[in-house]
Structure formats: C-alpha cells, structure tokens
Amino acid sequence: MANIVKKEKGYLTGKLLLAMPAMGDPRFHRAVIFICAHDENGAMGLVINHILPGFEFGKLLSQLNIVSDIEVDLKKVS
Known part of the structure; x- marks a missing residue:
C-alpha cells in the first residue's frame, strides 16, 4: 500500500x-x-481507541466530503 x-x-x-x-x-x-491533518491552518485528529456512543463513521466521511469506494465492516470490537 502506498503512503498517501x-x-x-x-x-x-x-x-x-x-x-x-x-x-x-x-x-x-x-x-x-x-x-488526520495538521498545517498552518490548524489540526484535526481522531481518537482511535475509545468508543463514542452514536458515532457513525460513514456520517463523518460524508460531513468531510470524503468519498470512497472501499466498504468497511464496522463491528464493535471489545
């Protein structure tokens, strides 16, 4: 996988x-x-080891105008 x-x-x-x-x-x-992003305009990051009740990753991608043809199976991991 290439570094993107x-x-x-x-x-x-x-x-x-x-x-x-x-x-x-x-x-x-x-x-x-x-x-995820850090430049002269600011920074954005995601906490990757906490579960956020009601959070839907697909909605986040949509709000950020990120389009992907990759399907992800988002099962709760405990």
Whole structure:
C-alpha cells in the first residue's frame, strides 16, 4: 500500500499522539489520537481507541466530503 499521507516538516499529519496521564480532560483519558491533518491552518485528529456512543463513521466521511469506494465492516470490537 502506498503512503498517501502528505508529510510536511514541523507538522504531525499521519502521526499518533498519546495523551499524558496528567491531562485533565476526561475525553482524552488514555487516548490514542491519529492526526488526520495538521498545517498552518490548524489540526484535526481522531481518537482511535475509545468508543463514542452514536458515532457513525460513514456520517463523518460524508460531513468531510470524503468519498470512497472501499466498504468497511464496522463491528464493535471489545
């Protein structure tokens, strides 16, 4: 598989961030965050190790205007 993440010096696109234990925000408790985009305009990441009730990945892709012909079986993993 080809690397499709454009990497620019000084930015974290395509990297994983691990939340530090001292972080006070409970939304990031023990979180692993994939940085989808990071540039001079800001950053966007997804917490990849927490389940968010009611979250639908397909709706997120639609809101971000991301079109894909890849079908993903999104089963709950426990």
